[in-house]
Amino acid sequence: MSAQGTSTSTTKAAASDNKNGEPATEQKPAAPLEEDDEFEDFPLEDWPEEESQLPGGNAHLWEESWDDDDTNEEFAVQLREELKKLQK
Amino acid sequence: MQVALEPFLRAHAAQQGWGIADALSPIAPHDNPGRLYEFYRSTNEHQVENEVRNALKYNNNSRLAPKEAAAWTEIFVGYWRAIGEILRAEEASNQGRLRDRQLVDVYEAWKELTNQIVRQISNGNLPPWSLICMYHTANYLRMFAIKADEQLAKVKSNVAFSSGFQDDIVSTVARNEKLEETARILNKMFSLCLGDRNPDMGSSRKWGTYYMANLQFKTYFKLKNISLSRNIVRTIAVQTDLPPFEQFPTAHRVTYKYYVGVIAFLQEDYSKAETCLTEAWDHCLPESTRNQELILTYLIPCRLITKHNIPSQTLLSSYPHLQRIFGPLVTCIKSGDLSGFDNALAAAEDEFVKRRIYLTLERGRDIALRNLLRKVFLAGGYEELKEGQTEANRVRKTRIPLAHFATAFRMGTGGEGSGQSLEDDEVECMLANMIYKGLMKGYISREYQMVVLNKKGAFPGTGV
Numbered sequence: 001m002s003a004q005g006t007s008t009s010t011t012k013a014a015a016s017d018n019k020n021g022e023p024a025t026e027q028k029p030a031a032p033l034e035e036d037d038e039f040e041d042f043p044l045e046d047w048p049e050e051e052s053q054l055p056g057g058n059a060h061l062w063e064e065s066w067d068d069d070d071t072n073e074e075f076a077v078q079l080r081e082e083l084k085k086l087q088k
Numbered sequence: 089m090q091v092a093l094e095p096f097l098r099a100h101a102a103q104q105g106w107g108i109a110d111a112l113s114p115i116a117p118h119d120n121p122g123r124l125y126e127f128y129r130s131t132n133e134h135q136v137e138n139e140v141r142n143a144l145k146y147n148n149n150s151r152l153a154p155k156e157a158a159a160w161t162e163i164f165v166g167y168w169r170a171i172g173e174i175l176r177a178e179e180a181s182n183q184g185r186l187r188d189r190q191l192v193d194v195y196e197a198w199k200e201l202t203n204q205i206v207r208q209i210s211n212g213n214l215p216p217w218s219l220i221c222m223y224h225t226a227n228y229l230r231m232f233a234i235k236a237d238e239q240l241a242k243v244k245s246n247v248a249f250s251s252g253f254q255d256d257i258v259s260t261v262a263r264n265e266k267l268e269e270t271a272r273i274l275n276k277m278f279s280l281c282l283g284d285r286n287p288d289m290g291s292s293r294k295w296g297t298y299y300m301a302n303l304q305f306k307t308y309f310k311l312k313n314i315s316l317s318r319n320i321v322r323t324i325a326v327q328t329d330l331p332p333f334e335q336f337p338t339a340h341r342v343t344y345k346y347y348v349g350v351i352a353f354l355q356e357d358y359s360k361a362e363t364c365l366t367e368a369w370d371h372c373l374p375e376s377t378r379n380q381e382l383i384l385t386y387l388i389p390c391r392l393i394t395k396h397n398i399p400s401q402t403l404l405s406s407y408p409h410l411q412r413i414f415g416p417l418v419t420c421i422k423s424g425d426l427s428g429f430d431n432a433l434a435a436a437e438d439e440f441v442k443r444r445i446y447l448t449l450e451r452g453r454d455i456a457l458r459n460l461l462r463k464v465f466l467a468g469g470y471e472e473l474k475e476g477q478t479e480a481n482r483v484r485k486t487r488i489p490l491a492h493f494a495t496a497f498r499m500g501t502g503g504e505g506s507g508q509s510l511e512d513d514e515v516e517c518m519l520a521n522m523i524y525k526g527l528m529k530g531y532i533s534r535e536y537q538m539v540v541l542n543k544k545g546a547f548p549g550t551g552v
Contacts, residue, residue, distance in 0.1 A: 037309070037350070037382055037385065037443060038306050038309065039302075039306070039343050039347070039379055040378050040379055041227070042338075042339040042373050042376055042379070043375075044338075044339060044373065045106075045337045045338075045340075046337035047338050047339075047373060049371075051374070052338065052370060052371040052372065052373065052374070058370070060400050060402050060403075061402065061403045062391060062397040062398065062399060062400060062403070063398060063400045064397065064398075065396045065397060065398045065422060065455050065459065066422065066458075066459045066547075066550045067423055067459065067463075075463050075466075075467055076467035078499065079463075079464065079467050079492065079495060082495045082496075082498075082499055083491070083492065
């Protein structure tokens, strides 16, 4: 673990080897903390911008919620059949 | 004692705050599992204060001014006592005979230490780079408080059980006594950081503001007191003399943005939530997958509302848990499968409710419905080509009988277990709703039992 930029600001120091410290004393029952939405402590205090990027970047993470129209033919046929039944 | 304080003195000489935080950790380091035990055994209650004082005075590493030496002496004596409680609790727990209030004792001892550090920092007795040991101590205080409350709740419910009380009577008694007390201590620390008037930013406690805010968020969320979290956000927002946000350590910023995002989400301010959560996502440490998962847990429902976007398979496939709970929902939204959507929502209901995203996700049903109606529109095909028109600029049929929508709707909900069948009037009402919400553009002609859609942009944002 490295200590980055300990010089200037009081906070710019890397965290210790505190691994999201569940106190050693009470490790027996599985900690229910996993259960809720508590944000975990990061193993580092600071990291440079370029290390924040996920591998693969942010492209292709989101897509449109509607289907592209290739299945539409099938649906159209089905719909027409249903409508025919209706008219009988 | 001299040996035990060696790491502290080395860190102090090098002005490494994290090294000092390590020296005051309640957890033994991996490479020296016996550290706490040795430290505790090196002295006793009668001699601890003298021995610490002497060890700090006569050392070759660091020169401590008398006032600072006195401060550290008090801190290490408090630390020594807390370690004693921790070791006793650990031993008792290993032997399966933990006393009823033993974890409370651990908490109380750690609280003494925490208060001592706060006092010394606010009196200006410690160097500014030692602020980091206040963070760490505070973080552990929170954890000890949670454990103590758990033990207290257990003891209380045992008592209540044997005396024949109902569970719900017990739960009305203050259940989070120690964590609430911790919240007050954290608030004091937060003010201590935020209110530092030292004009020299290099040594200002203001650098601790976001870290302390984050600890408070974690505590208030655990206490289910979101409104107090909002107060913190507001307090910080009106500060004019904080250093620029980008200059704070990334860990502080990402955590802060996550909580501000979730708080905005819970207030249904989805656009603010999206901005904050996206920022947290963009700067998150790649190996912290659990945190990424948490960010996405709120960002996914958020984007569904703000952008009508869904996560791609690529994104979901990296997070098996999210894949399991959101995957089916997303598939059904996309295909306009209403019964499937209802089932998927019901299947993960517990999880969604616990995460407070159920009601937001429920609104995704409109998107699924929009997609179903859109299909009806597409299935209607095109108007006959008029003179001069080409395939390229032909127009879709925009007058669609209500019956078509009703039929499609019944197909969409006809699946197993739906038990839904809608009257024609209800279908009409639903269409009116979609128009009202802006998901579909057009009007209903009751006279002709037709829906007349806009020629351009009948379903805004979907390319038709």
